Amino acid sequence: MDLSLILGAGQLAAMLRLATPLTLAALGGTISERSGVTNIALEGIMLMGAFFGTWGAAVTGNVWAGLAIAMASGMAFAAIHAFAAIHLRSDQIVSGMALNILALGLTSFLNFQLYGTTGTPPDLPSLPNVHLDILEGVPYLGEVIADQNVVVWAAGALVLLIHLFLYRTVLGLRLRAVGEHPRAADTLGVNVYAIRYGAVVASGILAAVAGAYLSLSVSHSFTNNITSGRGFIGLAAMIAGRWTPVGALLASLLFGYGDALTFSLQGTGAPVQLLGTIPYIVTILVVAGLVGRSRPPAADGVPYEKEGH
Numbered sequence: 001m002d003l004s005l006i007l008g009a010g011q012l013a014a015m016l017r018l019a020t021p022l023t024l025a026a027l028g029g030t031i032s033e034r035s036g037v038t039n040i041a042l043e044g045i046m047l048m049g050a051f052f053g054t055w056g057a058a059v060t061g062n063v064w065a066g067l068a069i070a071m072a073s074g075m076a077f078a079a080i081h082a083f084a085a086i087h088l089r090s091d092q093i094v095s096g097m098a099l100n101i102l103a104l105g106l107t108s109f110l111n112f113q114l115y116g117t118t119g120t121p122p123d124l125p126s127l128p129n130v131h132l133d134i135l136e137g138v139p140y141l142g143e144v145i146a147d148q149n150v151v152v153w154a155a156g157a158l159v160l161l162i163h164l165f166l167y168r169t170v171l172g173l174r175l176r177a178v179g180e181h182p183r184a185a186d187t188l189g190v191n192v193y194a195i196r197y198g199a200v201v202a203s204g205i206l207a208a209v210a211g212a213y214l215s216l217s218v219s220h221s222f223t224n225n226i227t228s229g230r231g232f233i234g235l236a237a238m239i240a241g242r243w244t245p246v247g248a249l250l251a252s253l254l255f256g257y258g259d260a261l262t263f264s265l266q267g268t269g270a271p272v273q274l275l276g277t278i279p280y281i282v283t284i285l286v287v288a289g290l291v292g293r294s295r296p297p298a299a300d301g302v303p304y305e306k307e308g309h
Helices: 009-034 042-060 063-087 092-115 141-145 150-168 170-180 182-187 192-218 230-240 245-264 278-290
Strands: 129-131 147-149
Touching: 009 042, 009 141, 009 147, 009 150, 009 170, 009 192, 009 230, 009 245, 042 063, 042 092, 042 192, 042 230, 063 092, 063 192, 129 150, 147 150, 150 170, 150 192, 150 245, 170 182, 170 192, 182 192, 192 230, 230 245, 230 278, 245 278
Parallel strands: none
Antiparallel strands: 129 147
């Protein structure tokens, strides 16, 4: 087999592009679950971000306005989940899955109502690439990173920023405390509800950006179920990364590499349908191998109720 198919610069460049939405979803899941709220709704929030990012960019003619609208939709959808999980103390898995189903139906309906069978406008503005002229002549490395999308770079920066936030700031310490021992944190004067709301809404913003990246950069259009389970793979990356930003990035790169293989191996004669299963097989194997080894935050998925309420 030609090694360039699995280790070539094009393969690694594709890995970075395909790992980006997984990384953003995994970071969102990390923030939410570190605060004690399981956010299975990331898949649905990505769908909302993908649709409203496309719609916003088409209506305004400005891709950044479209991205802002996508982020607003993610905040709104995540706030619904936060209200159900935190104030209504509903089952967080059921709430998240309900929102996923709602998002799939709602975006499909709106897509048909607005664009019918013709699809999204062909002149849809796209998120730009960052051109690094200094690396264009550098062999291999230049081919991998010299012309990546702005969201790819933003995702890498967010990994570092969120890591510093969680482990080097007072607010990050409080967020982790709320996810481990909410009663003790409350006793010390930490507003458990406010931090959990903020964490879930922040996860919605990240997931919405991941969805908008798919429609405004990868596909340059919106199609029904464009996320194809990437929100769930992002959650798997979060688990594989042991609920840490850096671990989530590494796991996302692994899953992104598996996804990139489905494209690079298509010319080898292998059945396309079989190649399409590679990312999901990798996900199952990695998560199955980590069952029993990774420990989530102690209060993850556990509703909190103040004493006397």
